Amino acid sequence: MKIQVKNLDAKAAGELELNDAIFGIEPRADILHRVVTWQLEKRRGTARGTRERSDVARTGKRLGNQKGGGTARHGDRAAPIFIGGGKAHGARVRDFNPGLNKKVRALGLKMALSSKAKDGTLIVLDGLDVAEGKTKALVGQLGALGFGTKTLVIDGDALNVSFANASGNLKGINLLPAVGANVYDILKHDTLVLTRAAVEKLEARLNG
Structure with missing residues (x-):
């Protein structure tokens, strides 16, 4: 043309x-x-993936007695409420x-x-x-x-x-x-x- x-x-x-x-x-x-x-x-x-509870290397040892300590009953330091614990509902790596x-x-x-x-x-x-x-x-x-x-x-x-x-x-x-x-x-x-x-x-x- x-x-x-x-x-x-x-x-x-x-x-x-x-x-x-x-x-x-x-x-x-x-x-x-x-x-x-x-x-x-x-x-x-691509967002940088955050480490969740299963990705953090923390102890699973019980933190104290089951009763009588005056605190909640925790059994894992990787819980999101602890410093150094895994991120709750963190960003996931997605393929774009x-x-x-x-x-x-x-x-x-x-x-x-x-x-x-x-x-x-x-x-x-x-x-x-x-x-x-x-x-x-x-x-x-x-x-x-x-x-x-x-x-x-x-x-x-x-x-x-x-x-x-x-x-x-x-x-x-x-x-x-x-x-x-x-x-x-x-x-x-x-x-x-x-x-x-x-x-x-x-x-x-x-x-x-």
């Missing part, structure tokens, strides 16, 4: 042929759901490190890119150079480009410094290198903006 390439000035800068095997496949909700769920679980932190087949992850990324191309919310830019890296100069250009409320901009190997400086104070614009492109970030933004370099990197990454 062909898509028009623009400059930051919203002027046409030619056309680009997108790979239909990456930008032209039919999205499937089940695949996208699996990949997004995997991503969100993967980034969760699920696995997902690489082919499914790659397919999910292709479908996320294709969904943006299908919805017409994909914009391809020739470059991201902003004059002197000024926010004011960039704001005047964004309105003509049709950026949504939340826009994800993906560049090539390295981020464009002038665009990063200019967009740093703008709410709703996030910038990623091509290597960081992922399904969750693409889907949660209204508009996806790719540079020519990003398209080349993504196609090279997903063609294999």
Whole structure:
């Protein structure tokens, strides 16, 4: 499929042929759901497990006489009420490190890119150079480009410094290198903006 390439000035800068095997496949909700769920679980932190009563090495000897001592009848120093005893209802270690087949992850990324191309919310830019890296100069250009409320901009190997400086104070614009492109970030933004370099990197990454 062909898509028009623009400059930051919203002027046409030619056309680009997108790979239909990456930008032209039919999205499937089940695949996208699996990949997004995997991503969100993967980034969760695991709580440090606490030692409970059975994990504490304390004596099980009776602490005193059964009667006549004026205290409760305890038979285990590992009880939670004692200093050094086990934690009652302590935090458990939970596994938030699920696995997902690489082919499914790659397919999910292709479908996320294709969904943006299908919805017409994909914009391809020739470059991201902003004059002197000024926010004011960039704001005047964004309105003509049709950026949504939340826009994800993906560049090539390295981020464009002038665009990063200019967009740093703008709410709703996030910038990623091509290597960081992922399904969750693409889907949660209204508009996806790719540079020519990003398209080349993504196609090279997903063609294999």
